[in-house]
Amino acid sequence: MIAAPPRATARLQLHAGFTLDDARAALPYLARLGVSHVYASPLLAARPGSVHGYDVVDPTRIDRERGGEAGFERFVEALRSQDLSLILDIVPNHMAACPDNPWWRDVLEHGRASPHAAVFDIDWDAPAHPGRVLLPILGRRYGEALRAGDIQLHRDPATGRPVVSVPGHTLPLAPGTVETIEEGIGPDALHAILERQHYRLAHWQVAAAEINYRRFFDIDDLVAVRVEDPAVFDATHARILGAVAAGHVQGLRIDHVDGLADPGGYLARLRQAVDAVRPTGAPFAIWVEKILAEGEDLPADWPVEGTTGYEVANAIHALQLDPAAAGPIRAAHARFTGDDGGMADTIRRCRRAVIEGSLAAPFEALVDAVDRLAYAGWESRDLTRAALCDALAAVIEHLSAYRGYPGGTFGLDVAIARAREAVPGPALELVAKLAAGQIPGDEAALVLRRFQQLTGAVAAKAVEDTAFYRHLPLASLNEVGGAPERFGLEPDAFHAMFARRRRDWPDALSALSTHDHKRGADVRARLAALTELAPEWQSGLAAWSALLAAHRGGSDDRPVPSRRHEHLFYQTVIGTWPAGGPDAAYADRIAAYLLKAAREGKDETSWTDPDQAYEAGLERFVRAALDPSGPFPAAVAPCAERVARIGAVNGLAQLAMQMTLPGVPDLYQGTEEWDLSLVDPDNRRPVDWARLDRQLDAVAGADPAELAAAWPDGRIKQWLAARLLRLRRDDPDLFARGDYAPVPAQGPAAAHVVAWRRSLDGRHLVVAVPRLVAGKLNGALGLTGFDGTALALPDGLSVGGDVRGNGGSRADLGPVFGRLPVFLHQLGGRDGE
Secondary structure, three states, X not given: OOOOOOOOEEEEOOEOOEOHHHHHOOHHHHHHHOOOEEEEOOOEEEOOOOXXXXXXXXXXXXXXXXXXXXXXXXXXXXXXXXXXXEEEEEOOOEEEOOXXXXXXXXXXXXXXXXXXXXHEOEOOOOOOOOOOEEEEEEOOOHHHHHHHOOOEEEEOOOOOOXXXXXXXXXXXXOOOOOOOOOOOOOHHHHHHHHOOOOEEEEEHHHXXXXXXXXEEOOEEEEEEEOOOOHHHHHHHHHHHHHHHHOOOOOEEEEOOHHHOOOHHHHHHHHHHHHHHHOOOOOOOEEEEOOOOOOOOOOOOOOOOOEEOOHHHHHHHHHHOOOXXXXXXXXXXXXXXXXOOOOHHHHHHHHHHHHHHOOOHHHHHHHHHHHHHHHHHOOOOOOOOHHXXXXXXXXXXXHOOOOOOEOOEOOOHHHHHHHHXXXXXXXXXXXXXXXXXXOOOOHHHHHHHHHHHHHHHHHHHHHHHOOHHHOOOOOHHHOOOOOOOOOXXXXXXXXXXXXXXXXXXXXXXXEEOOOOOOOXXXXXXXXXXXXXXXXXXXXXXXXHHHHHOHHHOEEOOOOEEOOHHHHHHHHHHHHHHOOOOOOOHHHHHHHHHHHHHHHHHHOOOOOOOOOOHHHHHHHHHHHHHHOOOOOHHHHHHHHHHHHHHHHHHHHHHHHHHXXXXXXXXXXXXXXXXXXXXXXXXXXHHOOOOHHHHHHHHHHHHOOOHHHHHHOHHHOHHHHHHHXXXXXXXXXXXXXXXXXXXXXXXXXXXXXXXXXEEEEEEOOEEEEEEEEOOOHHHEEOOOEEOOOOOOXXXXXXXXXXXXOOOOOOXXXXXXXXXXXXXXXXXXXXXXXXXX
């Protein structure tokens, strides 16, 4: 807990098309909107053309494409002029494995002798290529590439030194291995030269089985960094800490903390380093990108403010679902797709597929390490490698968390119990002891770290990047950090969660949309409405599918699109339906999204083995369906427009929750308007900051009833965001340190109300929002049916005014929700809102 946490943050995505100088123009608007901190995507030098910055090539300098050192200085000065602070996203887990990275290039040239060899997590003793780094960068098999001339020697025109080139890459040669470059060198001679290098060229498909450096998940060109080594920590963090010391940076977001060898140790070292250099008395916050499984808590001893808030987005969404619709929604999905399984089984199968496929190399290396560990002990020496392999696979496929930590191996007991049913025996018991940290010794501790690092990668690839694109009864549940088996969240559980958050992590970030989301906050708010409209949804599926039958291809056994992708298409259209209906740009977006979803799901097509015929058929279907002159837009519009209005009510309610519940609200760029974006790159489209700036002036003094009447244009959401941020600005301590407690509702619609108060030193803010409103729409965004439903206010205090309440110790919600779906009232301070 820090003395002065941010009031609110705003995330900006910086790249060559939106540089630090471009971002300066947005700062006056963000300051007037009411945020206190700008939260920047990674700024250290990244691979040329990188749009995200997570592929760092040089951690010692600010990226030139994003503005360089001079641009950073100008940006910091502009922040100061607006009284804004800076949070920087940093990437300690990995760097780009490409020749643009001078440290990586030096390792390729000098091997283990490179002064940078210790930076990267490389297994130099891998049996398939000891002393060498596998480079899976060839577009065809090594022998074919040699014969075809894909691999060539020439001199680098800039240095005059011999280099080897393959399509897309220019690689250094070890000193002394090539003196002259002969014309027309044959495959045998070229192979002999390559055999003397510190790397082994290979076809990209070899990576899954034989890669010998740890990657970011299964991405070959992102190599893991050994930041647990103090010297590596110092080398990779010097520029960041320099910015902290200069007072340029007031907070850090730590990317993918689960990938580190020792997350707790890293965070302790980082906090110590920051405290040693930050300006005296200046508050400094650290947040971690940590995906928490259902019921999992952040390790209490981590010296951080909390997570980046995925769990908040998922809890708020779950609150807006009707739990009674779980059966009908899942049944409709099963009937339409033929998939009558559950998400748990899908995840288990995907986990197994990942450790047998894209992550086979690190899994097999882990098996080897456990086998050596078993052989070293006389009690376990006779355990076979095959048995240990089966035991490890069984435990990993049943884990619910990304990673367990000492003293908190979340979900491990359940995973082991289920694994025992499949592979009982001494091998499983050894793996259980290892995973629980019960085997003493440095070697066992090292193997446990490898196990923990692998489970996080398996979870990311199997859950987020595969299962969440395969089993989609309600797509909005398949969100980063989501728990799709939890269909809805009752208010009591919701309040309990935020009471714990207020107690344990009051300064954690509260997110609704992020650069990693699968669907923007307002897409999820719309899809929540389907749980209240289950009968209409089921009939719509049948009608729309029949209407588009002529546009399907393939065969009865393998239709194009598949029933799964067709079902996802309808959800996507309902969730993103644009005001005025679809146009060509909208069709482009949806076609690109369905292609990515299909490849991520890896059933009909994939990134590594694309089925071009299927992908072409999928695109034809999407474009034909969204043709404005066709029958589908007119058929789907009534449902989509009804859902959009319910989604707008939900969207304003979730914004009020984000801004007033315990935590620091984090706005993703431009999402103070409706956020109907999909997964990246769709959620990284440019933001028109100048328009938002002009619009803020216009909405500030506008009648909210008029804005609500024109709700599709998004101004009402911006108005509410500014109003809520003003509350946080005017009384920051109330939100940072105020108590949190539920406020009971009484009356006929009490089950449709969620209310709470924030209290500090006799000041109170009471907030109420509606839920499950499909049957209560009235006018633009107003609701009916709340007359006689009231809040019991804090003892001895009353609401004044004839619009916001009826006096006494109760506040009538009918007049308020009749206009807008948010009730706000301050007590003990200035007049009510």
